[in-house]
Structure formats: structure tokens, C-alpha cells
Amino acid sequence: MKLTPASQAEIGKALQTVISLYAGEEDLSVSTDFYFQPQREEGTLTIFNDEEQAIAVASVPEWTEAEETTFYDEVGDCLKEAIEKANGDGSLERLAVWMPYSFVLVDDERETICDLLLVDDDTLVVTDSLLKGLNEELNSFLEQLLKEE
Numbered sequence: 001m002k003l004t005p006a007s008q009a010e011i012g013k014a015l016q017t018v019i020s021l022y023a024g025e026e027d028l029s030v031s032t033d034f035y036f037q038p039q040r041e042e043g044t045l046t047i048f049n050d051e052e053q054a055i056a057v058a059s060v061p062e063w064t065e066a067e068e069t070t071f072y073d074e075v076g077d078c079l080k081e082a083i084e085k086a087n088g089d090g091s092l093e094r095l096a097v098w099m100p101y102s103f104v105l106v107d108d109e110r111e112t113i114c115d116l117l118l119v120d121d122d123t124l125v126v127t128d129s130l131l132k133g134l135n136e137e138l139n140s141f142l143e144q145l146l147k148e149e
Contacts, residue, residue, distance in 0.1 A: 001062060001063075001066055001074040001075075001077075001078065002062070003060065003062055003078055004062065007058075007059075007060045007061065007062055008078075008082065010045075010058040010059055010060060011045060011058050011060065011078065011079065011082045012082055012085065012086070013058065014045060014047055014056035014057065014058035015047075015056070015082055015083065015086050015091075016086070016091065017047075017055065017056040018034060018047055018055055018056050019086065019091050019092065019094055019095060021055055022095050022096060022097050023094040023095060023096060024094075024096035030096075030097045030098065031050070031097065031098040031101075032049045032050040032051075032097055032101060033049075033050055033101055033102045033103070033104055034047055034048070034049060034055075034101070034102070034103045034104070035047065035048040035049075035104050035106045035110060036079055036103060036104065036105050036106065036116060037106050037107070037108070037110065038060070038063060038071070038072075038075045038105075039063075039108070040063050040064065040066055040068065040071050041064065042064070043059060043060050043061045043062070043063045043064040044057060044058065044059055044060065044063075045057065045058040045060055045063075045079075048110075052110075060078075063075065072105065072107065072113045072114075075105065076105050076113065076114055076116065079103075079105060079116050080116055080117075083103060083116055083117050087117075092117075092119070095119075099119060099120050099121055100118065100119060100120035100121075101119055102115050102116075102117060102118045102119065103115070103116040103117040104116065
């Protein structure tokens, strides 16, 4: 699913709202996860905290035309892209919540579809863009090792 720049900006703005609510120089002594609930029929994204409070909303009209069978996969990809962008510009580093925390894609009943982001002191966030080409590199490395024997 291809989002318009306006829809991408809306998702980014909702993410920045979440970050600004939980940003700080010191730990806010808050333990929370963030739940991203897209609504296909309404074309909206609502982000909730652990107390089930809606903390940000975005309008994404393209979602109303999405195929029901692939909706969550496509939305997950869009949200991961927005999260990667926020991580790339350092915005996520401003979150002052207790670790571990996560960004979770949920359905209408708030059942988990997938983790969009998991942050912990000992966890490396691995994204698809980081893994591209890794299989070929490992195969090449293994071939070189076998040739040297």
C-alpha cells in the first residue's frame, strides 16, 4: 500500500505526539507500552498507552481502500517505516519510559498482531532494512571459510 505524503506526515505527527508526551531528560518512572490500532473502515490510527488512554490519532484515508486480508501486514509495514524514520532522526531516544517497552500493532479487539518495535537495554532492534543482503553475505563468508580448509 502506497501512502500519500500527507498520510505519512499524519502518522509521523502522531508518533511525535507520543514521543513528546513521554519525553524527558530523566526517566519518568513510567512503565508503558504503546498500542497502535488502525481502523480500516474509518481510515484512522489511534495510539494507546497501557492504561488504554488514546494518546494520539492520525487520519490515513488510504486504509479505507485496503484489502481486508492483507490490511494488517500492509499497515505494519507502513508503521515500521515511520518508526524507523523516528529512530533514524534520534526522536525515540527522547522517550523517558522504563525499559523494556514496545510499540505493538493491535486489532479492533486490541489483540496483538505483531511487535513493531521492542526496546530493552540488551536488545538490538533488527529491521528488515538491516537484514537485506545478510543471507548472501553469510553464504559468501561460509564459502570462503570452506575454501580455506
